[in-house]
Amino acid sequence: MTELQDHELVKEFIAGNEYAFNKIVQKYQNKIYWHARRLLGNHMDADEVTQEVLIVLYKKLNTFNFQSSLFTWIFKIVSTRSLNHLRKGKVKKLFLYKDDEDEEERFVSNEDIVRNIENKERLEKLDRVLSKLAIKQKEVFILRNFESLSYEEIAKITGRSVGGLKANYFHAIKKVTEMMNEKE
Amino acid sequence: MKKNDEILKYLSGMMNDTEKSDFENKMSASADLQNDFAKLNNKLAEICSLKDIKEDSPYFQNLLPRVRQKIEKRAIRKLYPQFAYLLPTAAAVFLILFNTVKYAPSHASVNNINNTQTSAEVNASASDTDLSEVYNEYNPIPENTLTEEQGVDHLSFKVGVSGLINRENIQELIDTHFNIPYLEEFMLASNQGK
Numbered sequence: 001m002t003e004l005q006d007h008e009l010v011k012e013f014i015a016g017n018e019y020a021f022n023k024i025v026q027k028y029q030n031k032i033y034w035h036a037r038r039l040l041g042n043h044m045d046a047d048e049v050t051q052e053v054l055i056v057l058y059k060k061l062n063t064f065n066f067q068s069s070l071f072t073w074i075f076k077i078v079s080t081r082s083l084n085h086l087r088k089g090k091v092k093k094l095f096l097y098k099d100d101e102d103e104e105e106r107f108v109s110n111e112d113i114v115r116n117i118e119n120k121e122r123l124e125k126l127d128r129v130l131s132k133l134a135i136k137q138k139e140v141f142i143l144r145n146f147e148s149l150s151y152e153e154i155a156k157i158t159g160r161s162v163g164g165l166k167a168n169y170f171h172a173i174k175k176v177t178e179m180m181n182e183k184e
Numbered sequence: 185m186k187k188n189d190e191i192l193k194y195l196s197g198m199m200n201d202t203e204k205s206d207f208e209n210k211m212s213a214s215a216d217l218q219n220d221f222a223k224l225n226n227k228l229a230e231i232c233s234l235k236d237i238k239e240d241s242p243y244f245q246n247l248l249p250r251v252r253q254k255i256e257k258r259a260i261r262k263l264y265p266q267f268a269y270l271l272p273t274a275a276a277v278f279l280i281l282f283n284t285v286k287y288a289p290s291h292a293s294v295n296n297i298n299n300t301q302t303s304a305e306v307n308a309s310a311s312d313t314d315l316s317e318v319y320n321e322y323n324p325i326p327e328n329t330l331t332e333e334q335g336v337d338h339l340s341f342k343v344g345v346s347g348l349i350n351r352e353n354i355q356e357l358i359d360t361h362f363n364i365p366y367l368e369e370f371m372l373a374s375n376q377g378k
Contacts, residue, residue: 025248033244034235047243054251055258113239126234145228146235151197170196173228174189180227 006070014062021061024070025054031071031147032078038142039082039135041127043112045089049081056081068156075147075157079139086135129179137172140165191221195228 006027012020032053037046056077064073114120130138136158143154151162151169158165193199194207211217 113241113243115240119237145232166198177227
């Protein structure tokens with residue numbers, strides 16, 4: 001039903017109804033932001049990627065082929081853009097020296113959409129755990145645990161094989177549980 | 185650790201059907217394994233519970249207007265692609281002009297480079313009258329206010345050389361004394377005087 005509704009919205013948008021785009025944004029903005037946020041680990045980068053993704057959506061919705069769900073299509077864009085953003089960040093890091101203090105500063109930056117102290121602490125805890133995972137492990141861990149997606153759905157988003165995703169997930173949960181053991 | 189790996193393998197779906205049923209049988213027979221399984225599951229559940237975090241700012245209310253604004257800006261740029269190049273082009277032209285004016289060689293520096301040659305050329309081709317005319321053109325003395333003698337004194341005072349300005353001492357003067365762009369002007373004057 002949701003998929004049908006999504007497809008209807010896309011058709012309406014392609015037909016020229018701008019309001020349909022607003023509806024799509026309102027429906028998915030939360031998921032887009034939080035997926036980017038968990039992948040990137042901070043608000044500033046997540047905000048940049050979220051806006052980028054929404055602009056791409058606006059421009060490319062007319063190329064949507066209705067073969068997959070809109071959700072899968074959007075998450076594919078979020079994943080690709082987030083990974084590109086991370087790669088760009090690594091290149092920048094090569095040329096701009098940043099020490100651990102800078103990273104620490106990023107964690108405690110006041111510019112965030114979460115201000116409640118308790119929530120902030122929980123989010124920082126999650127960011128710290130996720131930051132220890134390799135990007136492929138992180139991606140599958142997030143999609144499986146936070147979006148409750150099956151390996152098949154994740155494979156459509158990431159373009160990787162189910163077997164590879166299972167291996168990534170195995171290493172991800174191994175690392176996460178080991179980290180939790182260390183803290184205890 | 186190996187026991188944990190087996191649990192993780194089970195949780196990540198890496199076991200085939202036979203391995204899966206073997207593991208389940210093993211777990212139902214072992215309280216320790218059940219305990220370890222529960223512990224690992226709890227840890228994962230703890231991490232997964234961190235997903236329910238609510239934002240406190242109106243970020244999502246402002247997101248769409250911000251994105252719409254960006255889309256409009258980009259659409260304008262797309263409609264008038266030439267404008268996309270206008271600003272950098274204008275900036276480049278301005279910089280070139282600015283640098284040309286600011287760092288163009290001054291007359292003094294031109295004269296310093298060509299001083300001997302220029303002075304010699306001028307000296308060879310220009311008469312005292314030519315020199316005086318050109319000098320007066322750039323350093324006008326109010327007409328009918330000075331006698332010829334006063335005029336010569338005035339010129340001598342200005343250039344810091346005592347006595348008459350003539351073909352003999354003109355070579356001692358450097359071009360900056362005249363404070364005039366005389367390289368072209370003098371040549372023009374001297375050509376006209378010939």
